Amino acid sequence: MVILQTLVKKFGIWVAYLAVLLLLPQLFDSILAISIYNQMAIAIVFALSYNMLLGQGGMLSFGHAVYFGMGGFLGVHTLLMIENESVYFSVMWVPFIGGLFGLLCALFIGSFSTRKAGTVFAMISLGIGELIAASSLIFVDFFGGEAGISGDRTFGPTFFGVDFAQNIQIYYLAAIWTFIATIFMYLFTQTPAGRMANAVRDNPIRAEFIGYSARRVRFISFCAAGLFAGVAGGLFALNYEFITEENLNAATSGRVLLMAYIGGLGYFIGPIIGAVLLTLMNTLLSTYTDLWLLYLGILFLLTVMFLPRGFAGFIMMHQVAWLRGRLTSLIKPYLITGLPALVFLLGVVTLIELIHTEDETLSIWGLSLTPASVPTWIVLIAITGAAFYGIRRSLPQLREAWHAANKPDGEGN
Amino acid sequence: MLDVLIFATLNGLVTGLLLFMLASGLTLIFSMMGVLNFAHASFYMLGAYFAYSLSLYFGFWTGLIFAPLIVGVLGALVERYGLRRVHQAGHVAELVFTFGLAFLIEEAVQFFWGRDTKSYQSPDVLNFALFTLFGQEFSAYRGFMIAISVGIFIGLYYVLTRSRVGIIIQAAITHPNTVANLGHNVPLIFMGVFGVGTALAGVAGVIAGPVLTTFPGMATVLGSIVFVIVVIGGLGSLAGAFIASLLIGLLQSFAIASDVGMEDLLDLFGISFPYDHALADLWGLTLPQVAPILPFLLLVLVLIFRPTGLMGKREE
Incomplete structure (x- = not known):
């Protein structure tokens, strides 16, 4: 019984994760849903690999799309090679090839860029990102210029009869790859290298004092991040069967x-969470409003x-x-502040759309509102302003409740 | 050959001075607050757009005066209500904040002005050829750009080194706590410098808008180049930024004007490759083709071999 409990505690979350990944197509199985799932899977691997750099290793990169794009480009080239029968293996290995190429690029670039963290690293990553993005328009043979390159994933040997022609088949493949990549990235955080990455992020000088080379620790994280970004790029190649310069430029790095x-x-x-949220915004919100990037920018700044x-x-x-055990005491203050906050949010969005x-x-x-009528504007602005006032008024209560809920036990008022 | 040389130099000078107008504000802000402002070029873009809107109603000259003022006030507000808040979370958070701001400003510009290119024109007064050399005209507007930028630098130099305000600013860069103890409001100085720096970027936008076209991507085009300049010049060094601006400006205009390529280089060594070689793209490179990537190449090289830049003293 105890063994079962520890097993559930240790592996339960992973089993649940895998189950969610595999059962998602049962929830929605339209063509749109499957294509969104595929994008999510790619984004999850890519964002997790970025977190290895910035979150775990403290390296702010403005050029992480380089490894994603490089993996993707080699992925499409691999598809082409499978089509030409220069190589003979199933297309399911394309993400692996992409990962290896991402790792190779990271080995080369990381050898000089990881010397420093902070601003210097950020600047080098920006420079290299721009360099590769600009070169991709020059070296037409590999990058295909502005049009990019495209392949076809239906060639090569099948995997027990699965030929990966359908999007749903690609989804299951991507789900498995995402699961494997997530496990490996999690395991990396548990290795000494992963632990030291945190130490170097927090205090490189102390890490050096106990005998670790901060540069080497950063280099290892950097290479691992390049590897998994390449895997994500390979998944991208497999899903879309084409890739262009846009997938390795600064915009993708920013995303x-x-x-x-x-x-x-x-x-x-x-x-x-971020990958799922942004993919949903990218695919669903963008069908409702063409201002979704503006909302994304506001959301990002507010988050920061x-x-x-x-x-x-x-x-x-x-x-x-x-x-x-005091979480319930927060529900009421959250509702009291949350309600005007929601009204405020809806009001602002309505005003933006109306403009x-x-x-x-x-x-x-x-x-249905008419932008030409003045009363509409007055009412809207009044509601939004009132909601803002409501937030301001209720915020001190929320703050008080928060402190009360977080106060150590046994402490008097 | 000589005419190409002279015009490449002149154009390089115009670009270089324009770049310095951005780089000077950026490097001043950096040396003061340690923030590399990613959104600096976005303020440049805002300058161009505000000036365009103003010029529709009041003419070019009103735009030249008021657009930088609006941009400067906006910049000061961003410092006061945004950056100062994020400051406690450290430099990475600040860099990420300005990155997000750049993203947001680009979207906001598209929201208010649309995605298309605006026909922001230089004033009619300056629509004549300043001089004609070897049959090529050098427009008076470009001469005006040079004059404005040089004028601003002299003014800036004078204020920073000779005036009382400038001395307090210089002191606040190196010894903020001492300056605060002497009774000066250091956060206010920071806000002011940020405002003036962004206003300078705004001026650059106003005068560059008609030449480099006013469109929502103009910040991205110039933004990373300005970054390259402050890093190559040495973070926080005004003199370094000046040299690097002219260097990059001249480098780009000469690279574009030249017609040499990899083949000429290989010919020097007597090497030649067949045209169907696998790396044919590499052997066939020409200098104008690689002109856009030269600054970034330089940036990476400088960061690898001399991370402090040309004139920088400050070690990370």
Whole structure:
């Protein structure tokens, strides 16, 4: 019985993770849903690999898409080679090839870029990112210029009769790869190298004093991050069967930073949350509004300012209150502040959409508003302003409740 | 050949001075607060857009004066209500904040002004050829750009080294606590420097807008180059930033104007490759082709071999 309990405690979360990954297509199985799942799987691996750099190793990179893109480009080239029968293996190994190439690039670039952390590392990563992105337009043979390169995943030997022509088959393959990559990235955090990465992030001088080379520790994390970014790139190649310069430029590097940061740096689960959230915004929100990037930018800035540890950090903040059994005492203050906050949010979004729209009427939240009418504006601004006032008024109560819930036991008022 | 040389130099000078107008603010802000402001070029873009909107109603000259003011106030507000808050979380958080700000400003510009290129024009007064050399015209507007930038630098240099405010600023860079003890409001100085730095970027945007076109991507185009400059020049060094700006400006304009390539280099050594060689792209490279990546190549090389930059003293 005790053994069972420890087993559940140790592996339960992983079994649940795998089950969720494999059962998702049972929930929604439309073509759109499967394509979103595929993007999520790719984003999860990519964001987790980024977290190895910034979250675990303290290296802020503005060029992480290089390893993703390199893995992807070699992935598509591998597809082409399988098609030409220059090599003979199943396309399911493409992410592995991509990972190896990502690792190779990271070995080379990391050999000089990991000497310093902080601003110098960030600048080198930015420079290399721009360098590779610009070179990709010059070296047409490998990168295919602006059009990129494309392949076909239906060639090569099948895997027990599965030929990976359908998107759903690719999803199951991607799910397995994502699961494996997640396990390995988690295990990496448990190795001495992973532990030392945290130490070097927090205090490189002390780490050097106990005999570790900060540079070497950073180098190891950097290479591991390159490897998994390459795996994500290989998955991308397999899913889309084409890749362009856009997938290794600064915009992609920025997006993975956003994912990891919004999800929560430093927590292993954070980037997964961020990857899921951003993929949903990218695919679903973008069908409702073409301003979704503006909302993403606002969300990101608010996260950096008010939730520096991201969504995962926000959840983990409640650990103390939960352990003390006082989490329920927070529900009421949360509702009291949350309600005006929600109204404020909806009001601001409505105002933004109203400014933006060029149509005669704007249909939003089931209402239909006319941008030309002045009363609409006055009412909207009044509601939003009142909601803001409500937040301001209720915030001290929330703060008080928060302190009360986190107070150590046995301490008087 | 001579005409190419002269025009490449002049164009390089215009670009270099423009870059310095951005780099000077960026490096001043860095040496003061230790923040490498990723959004600096976004303020440059805002300058161009504000000036465009103002020029529609009041003409170019009103834009030239008021657009940088608006940008400067915006910059000061960003420092006061954004950056100062994030400051406690450390330099990485600050860098990430300015990165997010750059992202947001680009989206906001598209929200307010749209995605298309704006026809922001230089004033009619300056639409004549300043001089004609070897049959090529050098427009008066470019001359005006040189004059404005040089004027601002002289002013900036004078304020920083000769005036009382400048001396307090210089002291606050190296000894903020002592300056605070002497009764000066250091956070206010920081806010002011940030505002002036962004306003300078705004001026650059106003005068560059008509030449380099006003479109939502203009910050991205210039932003990383300005970063390259402050790093190559040495973080926090104004003189280094000046040299690096001119260097990058000239390097790019000469690379674009030249017509040499890898083949000429290989010919020197008597090596030649067949055109169907696997690395044919590499052997066929020309200098104009690689012009856009030269600054980044230089950046990576400098960071590897001399991380402090040309004139930098400050070790991380």
